[in-house]
Amino acid sequence: MIVVLKPKTSEKEIKQVTDKIKKFGLTPHISRGVERTIIGAVGDERLMNQNQVLAMPYVEKVMPILKPYKLVSREFRKENTIVDVRGVKIGGKKVVVMAGPCSVESRVQLMTTAKAVKVAGATILRGGAYKPRTSPYAFQGMEEEGLKLLAEARKATGLPIITEVMSELDVDIVGDYTDIFQIGARNMQNFKLLKRVGKTKIPVLLKRGLSATLMELLMSAEYVMAEGNHNVILCERGIRTFCDHTRNTLDLNIVPVLKKLTHLPVIVDPSHGTGKADLVNPMSRAGIACGADGLIIEVHPNPVEAVSDGDQSLLPKDFAKLMKDIKPIAQAVGRTI
Ligand code: PEP
Ligand code: MN
Numbered sequence: 001m002i003v004v005l006k007p008k009t010s011e012k013e014i015k016q017v018t019d020k021i022k023k024f025g026l027t028p029h030i031s032r033g034v035e036r037t038i039i040g041a042v043g044d045e046r047l048m049n050q051n052q053v054l055a056m057p058y059v060e061k062v063m064p065i066l067k068p069y070k071l072v073s074r075e076f077r078k079e080n081t082i083v084d085v086r087g088v089k090i091g092g093k094k095v096v097v098m099a100g101p102c103s104v105e106s107r108v109q110l111m112t113t114a115k116a117v118k119v120a121g122a123t124i125l126r127g128g129a130y131k132p133r134t135s136p137y138a139f140q141g142m143e144e145e146g147l148k149l150l151a152e153a154r155k156a157t158g159l160p161i162i163t164e165v166m167s168e169l170d171v172d173i174v175g176d177y178t179d180i181f182q183i184g185a186r187n188m189q190n191f192k193l194l195k196r197v198g199k200t201k202i203p204v205l206l207k208r209g210l211s212a213t214l215m216e217l218l219m220s221a222e223y224v225m226a227e228g229n230h231n232v233i234l235c236e237r238g239i240r241t242f243c244d245h246t247r248n249t250l251d252l253n254i255v256p257v258l259k260k261l262t263h264l265p266v267i268v269d270p271s272h273g274t275g276k277a278d279l280v281n282p283m284s285r286a287g288i289a290c291g292a293d294g295l296i297i298e299v300h301p302n303p304v305e306a307v308s309d310g311d312q313s314l315l316p317k318d319f320a321k322l323m324k325d326i327k328p329i330a331q332a333v334g335r336t337i
Pocket of ligand 2: 103298308309
């Protein structure tokens with residue numbers, strides 16, 4: 001149920017509505033917009049006496065939500081959510097580019113990459129310390145040592161960092177270092193992990209599962225938000241199809257659909273979406289053209305030696321070219337870089 005309040009409602013009046021919602025056994029989630037405040041009442045709507053809520057003088061309307069997702073929906077929040085990560089705003093006018101290696105491999109590798117992506121204009125540094133590898137025999141990540149290197153690179157460059165958390169057991173340790181939790185495609189429906197990051201205040205970048213529908217992606221975002229963490233960023237990273245000319249099929253169709261149905265920022269990962277370094281530049285431009293709020297790109301100083309995802313990693317010079325090439329596209333759709 002969505003409760004829309006009249007403009008200029010005071011904090012005291014908002015509390016009276018949230019108390020009422022709680023009395024019916026539902027959980028209130030407040031969204032303070034520019035014009036008015038909207039309260040999402042999450043739980044069994046049949047328990048709520050709609051007329052009693054409507055009778056409150058500062059309540060404008062009460063609407064049932066027919067969609068299974070509530071807090072992620074545009075009905076709950078009309079304005080775009082802007083996720084603020086140490087002053088970097090994701091979901092605003094400026095397109096945000098996150099860049100860095102697939103895996104943190106060493107201090108030299110990370111520092112070289114971090115400095116290069118910063119000079120080229122990236123505003124967030126990516127790097128995996130806990131890696132979800134298909135083979136148990138492949139490099140699994142540097143774990144805490146990798147997190148320490150990421151924190152060091154943040155200090156040296158000023159770039160906030162994003163890194164993957166694979167298990168609910170690692171949320172505390174990863175949360176001690178990172179500015180954004182990355183939930184990987186393989187964990188999009190790890191509901192315990194989603195609930196656990198939902199209990200923190202750290203922004204969450206949720207990657208679409210390898211064969212997840214739009215509805216499944218939104219319901220996973222709902223899991224995080226229902227726990228109280230509303231700083232969620234959605235990421236299209238390619239899905240499994242019959243096409244074998246690329247590693248995955250980057251489903252850019254989903255970008256404008258998500259932007260219509262939700263208020264959350266949407267970013268595109270053309271590195272995993274294509275699996276091929278030479279396709280990253282054109283698909284980055286396409287992602288921005290269709291309305292993405294940002295990109296996440298793999299960059300490595302020496303891709304042939306990379307321990308993971310070398311085929312899709314850009315050399316720093318190619319990343320710098322990409323940053324130049326996306327600028328006119330961003331401007332053409334009313335964005336800045
Ligand atoms: C990654 O970002 O390196 C990664 C493993 O991504 P995904 O979860 O999309 O495969
Ligand atoms: Mn990768």
